[in-house]
Amino acid sequence: MHPRPACLPEAIWDALTLGVRDFVRKCGLEKAIVALSGGMDSALVLCVAAEALGADNVTAVLMPSPYSSEGSVTDSLELAKNLGGRTDGPKADAADLASNIGAHYEVQPIEPLFNAYQQQLDLDGVSAENLQARIRGIMVSSLANRARALVLNTGNKSECAVGYSTLYGDTVGALGVIADLTKTEVYTLAGWYNHHRQATIIPQAIFDKAPSAELRPGQKDSDSLPPYDVLDPVLESLIFAGQTAAQPQEADEGLRKEVRRKLFAAEFKRRQEPLGLHISRMPFGTGWQVPVAGRHRMP
Numbered sequence: 001m002h003p004r005p006a007c008l009p010e011a012i013w014d015a016l017t018l019g020v021r022d023f024v025r026k027c028g029l030e031k032a033i034v035a036l037s038g039g040m041d042s043a044l045v046l047c048v049a050a051e052a053l054g055a056d057n058v059t060a061v062l063m064p065s066p067y068s069s070e071g072s073v074t075d076s077l078e079l080a081k082n083l084g085g086r087t088d089g090p091k092a093d094a095a096d097l098a099s100n101i102g103a104h105y106e107v108q109p110i111e112p113l114f115n116a117y118q119q120q121l122d123l124d125g126v127s128a129e130n131l132q133a134r135i136r137g138i139m140v141s142s143l144a145n146r147a148r149a150l151v152l153n154t155g156n157k158s159e160c161a162v163g164y165s166t167l168y169g170d171t172v173g174a175l176g177v178i179a180d181l182t183k184t185e186v187y188t189l190a191g192w193y194n195h196h197r198q199a200t201i202i203p204q205a206i207f208d209k210a211p212s213a214e215l216r217p218g219q220k221d222s223d224s225l226p227p228y229d230v231l232d233p234v235l236e237s238l239i240f241a242g243q244t245a246a247q248p249q250e251a252d253e254g255l256r257k258e259v260r261r262k263l264f265a266a267e268f269k270r271r272q273e274p275l276g277l278h279i280s281r282m283p284f285g286t287g288w289q290v291p292v293a294g295r296h297r298m299p
Contacts (some may be wrong), residue, residue, distance in 0.1 A: 007192070009188060009189050009192035009193075010190055010192065010196070011046070011166075011197075012181070012185075012279055013189060013192070013193065013225075014027065015277065015279050016048045016052075016145055016178070016277055016279070017051050017052040018048055018052070019052075019155075019175075019177075019277040020032070020048055020053065020062055020152065020175065020177060021050035021052040022054060023133065023150075023174075023175050023176075023231065023277075024053060024150055027150060027174070028081055029148065029149060029280070030057050031053070031057045031058070031059070031063060031147055031148065031149035031150070032049050032053055032057065032058050032149050032150050032151070032152050033058075033059045033060075033140055033143055033144045033147065033149045033150070033151050033152070034046045034049055034059070034061070034137055034151075034152050034154065035057065035060075035061050035063060035140045035154065035170075036060040036061060036062050036076045036079070036080070036105070037062075037072060037214070038069070038072025038073060038076045038156075038185075038206070038214075039072070039187055039206065039211060040069065040190055040206050040207070040210070040211070041154045041156050041178060041183075042076075042187055042204070043067070043075075043076075043079050043190065043191060043202045043206050043214040043242075044175070044178060044186055044190045044202070045078065045152055045153075045154045045177045045178060046058065046060050046080075046083070046180075047083070047190075047193055047201060048177055049152055049177070050083050055123060056083055056104075058082050058104065058106070059104040059105065059106065059143070059147065059149065060076070060079075060105040060106075061101055061103065061106050061108060061139070061140055061143060062076050062077070062106065062107070062108070063108050063109070063110050063135075063136045063139055063140070063141070064107070064109050064110070064111075064113060065109075065110050065114060065132050065214065065215070066111050066112060066114065067132075067215060067216055067217055067219070069208065069212050069214060071205060072214060074106075075203050075205050075206050075209075076202045076256045077105075078205075079201070079202060079203060079206070080105040080207070081225060082200070082201045082202075082203070083201065085137075089118055105106070106143070108139055108143075108153055110132060110135045110136060112136050112137065113139075114131065114132060114135060117131055117135070118131075123269040125152050128144075128215075128216075129166075129213070129215035129216060130166045130169060132169075132215050133166035133169025133170045133213075133215065134166060134168050134169040135169075136169060136170070137166075137168055137169045137170065137171075138170065144197065148172040150173075151172060151173040151174055151176065151177070152173055152174070152175055152177050152178065153170075153171065153172065153173030153174075153175060153176045153273070153274045154170070154173075154174075154177070154178065154226070155170060155171060155176060155177070155179060156178050156181055156182060156183050156185075156272065157178075157179060157180055157181055157182045157183075157185075157235075157280075157284070158183040158184075158187050158231060158232055158235060159183070160179060160266070160269075160270055161235050161239070161258065161263050161266065161284075161285060162225060162231070162235075162263060162274060163262060163265060163266030163269050164221070164260040164271075165269060166226060167269055167272055170213075171273045171274070172198045172274075173227045173268070173274040174272055174274060174275070174276055175276070175277065176273060176274045176275060176276035176277065177276075177277060177283070178277075178278065179273070179274070179276025179283075180276055180277060180278050180279045180280050180283045180284075181279065182232040182235065182236070183211070183228040183231075183232060184228055184232045187207070190197070190202050190206075190207070191207070195274065210222065211228070226255060226259075230255070231259065234255065234256055234259045235259060235263070237256075238256075238259065238260055238263055239263075239282050239288050240281070240282055265289050265298050267289075267291070267292050267293075268292045268293060270284050270285070271292055272290055
């Protein structure tokens with residue numbers, strides 16, 4: 001009999017690992033692929049997958065773009081090494097990683113494909129940013145087909161809520177592992193995981209860096225969104241409206257209205273995102289739904 005979880009993060013961890021293991025096996029498969037970006041979301045999903053399925057059944061795919069920072073690549077490689085990484089394929093940098101058996105990894109730069117698309121389409125701005133995400137979506141999906149594996153999506157609830165994602169890009173996958181965790185909860189769970197393992201499996205640099213999609217020079221999530229410690233309480237007050245969730249005490253009314261606008265405008269994206277593991281009282285998809293399009297707003 002499994003012992004009772006000692007704290008909420010442990011209960012969430014148990015739910016996520018059980019959910020991933022159950023979903024993959026009931027789909028008749030054993031393996032999974034995670035697109036590893038150097039950020040916290042993909043780092044946590046990779047750790048969940050390695051524990052749920054066994055590290056040898058998980059492949060991390062690093063897909064650096066022209067705008068990926070050196071730190072994002074090295075942090076990803078360090079995480080793979082900490083999980084016992086070994087190389088798959090000729091493009092992996094085996095010199096940087098241990099050769100002991102563990103989680104597989106591949107390095108697949110997207111710049112050649114990005115340049116080819118740009119020669120054909122000549123995109124700029126957000127269109128060029130979305131193109132990079134969609135190239136990664138194609139690559140990770142194709143690698144999963146080749147390996148007979150499932151893609152585990154790495155999007156969190158905060159991004160999903162406000163539509164901070166690219167359809168057919170970073171939204172691809174069979175299962176949203178952390179789709180019901182806010183960004184704040186992702187960091188809390190990652191900190192618990194390192195403490196639980198009594199080792200810095202997720203590198204400290206991933207905790208310290210500012211969240212960024214790295215789709216243009218110097219980009220940070222805070223360019224488009226409020227800081228997550230400000231955004232998440234507002235989101236929770238809107239999603240759990242009428243229930244017992246605490247109301248943010250100092251939320252600016254203008255900020256609240258803008259977050260609410262984004263929340264409703266993004267419903268069409270949420271309907272096209274992967275199935276998500278549910279750990280809250282109000283998950284998207286089955287708990288919280290609004291019309292896909294139109295001017296409907298909550299009271």
